Amino acid sequence: MNLADKVLAVNNDLPIRTHAPVHSGKVRSVYWLTAEDSARLIEEKGYEVPADTPLAIMVISDRISAFDCVWHGEGGIQGVPGKGAALNAISNHWFKLFKEHGLADSHILDIPHPFVWIVQKAKPVKIEAIARQYITGSMWRAYEKGEREFCGIEIADGLDRDQKLPELLITPSTKGILTGIDGVPAQDDVNITRKNIEDNFAAFNFASVADIALYEKLLKDGFSLISGELAKLDQIFVDTKFEFGYVKDKAGNDKLIYMDEVGTPDSSRIWDGEQYRQGNIVENSKEGFRQLLLSYFPDPDILLNKDRMDEREALARDNALPEEVLMQVSKTYVGIAEKITGETIVISDNPKAEIVEILSKDYGLID
Structure with missing residues (x-):
């Protein structure tokens, strides 16, 4: 076939x-x-x-x-x-x-x-929450340029690329365009602070201020559980995206739940533990595909620069990737899924x- x-x-x-x-x-x-x-x-x-x-x-x-x-x-x-x-x-x-x-x-x-x-x-909470255990990716690029505050949280000097952070860092951003919130631009995917959320909890679809603490607990406990399970497989849970929402239980009461997807190679970075200890980063997630694209095309700035979106869309539309590239990505996804699920x-x-x-x-x- x-x-x-x-x-x-x-x-x-x-x-x-x-x-x-x-x-x-x-x-x-x-x-x-x-x-x-x-x-x-x-x-x-x-x-x-x-x-x-x-x-x-x-x-x-x-x-x-x-x-x-x-x-x-x-x-x-x-x-x-x-x-x-x-x-x-x-x-x-x-x-x-x-x-x-x-x-x-x-x-x-x-x-x-x-x-x-x-x-x-579900009624989605209008926050995309990234939980970060290591400094890498866009966060490292900002840190390297001198940024030390992320979503209202101060980060220490002296960190190295791909280093483990002193503690799990939660960096929330807006999901969708929210208007009328003081200090938050009306744009999708804008970084926000915990105070932004507290002061405008209803705008973010939280039922109460108390549910912000529950959301944070579910974030941290969920991250910790996945991280512990992946560690048994000698895989490192680097960072991930969580989304939440409210649904009704059988009695008609609201309850806060996890939604969208969780802990996948699309929504997370997962590194091979043995390779990391040897000083190498081997991605078992979509980040490997991103890196592959950056090295495949002669001008990676097209992929990284939001001002060149028209050129980027043309790249994706006009370039059929080699079959072996897609099969390598398939091997990564299927391999990590079989490891995790057994x-x-x-x-x-x-x-x-x-x-x-x-x-x-x-x-x-x-x-």
Whole structure:
């Protein structure tokens, strides 16, 4: 079978019954179910949510984005084989452990297929929180230029690149454009301080000031749990992105949960422990793909300079990456997923057909 056929690149054209437009992000597409189908599935499957909860089908893809662009390969390969299944498997693993350790639930109610989640509607907290254990990436670049304050937190002089920080650093930024907040520009992805959040907790969708401390606890406990588990595999959890939201429990009460994805090679940096001790950085995450792109193209400034976005989009559109590059990325994603979960990631011959069959036969959601 052609390798391109094994890649699920387009995931917003499935015949899932919905009355709303399909929302498609860089990697996932979301299909909001009808009120009738939501209520039916809640009853049939026994989901622990109120009977009138809106449900959605979330379908991951094998697309790969970096530097705010989606990349493709030779031979019509529109993504990375095995990437979607690997990402979902890793998130599923961590979400399950979080629940088992009494941290918090996630938005996922059911996993019909390796590419598919059934989720309940959540009210997202409008913060993207990066938890950093090491100084690297954009933080190192700013530090090297003399910056010492990050999101209102002072960092000591004398740190080296890729060094472990004295303590876990939480650097939140806005998720989406928020207006009318003093000292916070109306732009997406702007760094903010804890005081910004406290003074405007409702604007960030927190139910109370007290929930800010809960959010911070879930951040730190979640990071610590993943870090400890990865250490057993001699992998270093460098930094990661967390997102949170509110859902209703069965009694109709609000509860703060983890959402989006967690601890994946897309949302985190993961380094090989043995190589790090030898002074080398070997990435087991998307950062390796970013570095590869920076060395592949003759002018890396196009990828790093936000003022050259038109040129960057042209690079991604007009350059098909060699198949061996995408297969190397596949090896990274599948390899770290199998390490973390202890299970084999199967690359499906035709993921779209499998998804349609399962959602039709077992869930009655295909027209």
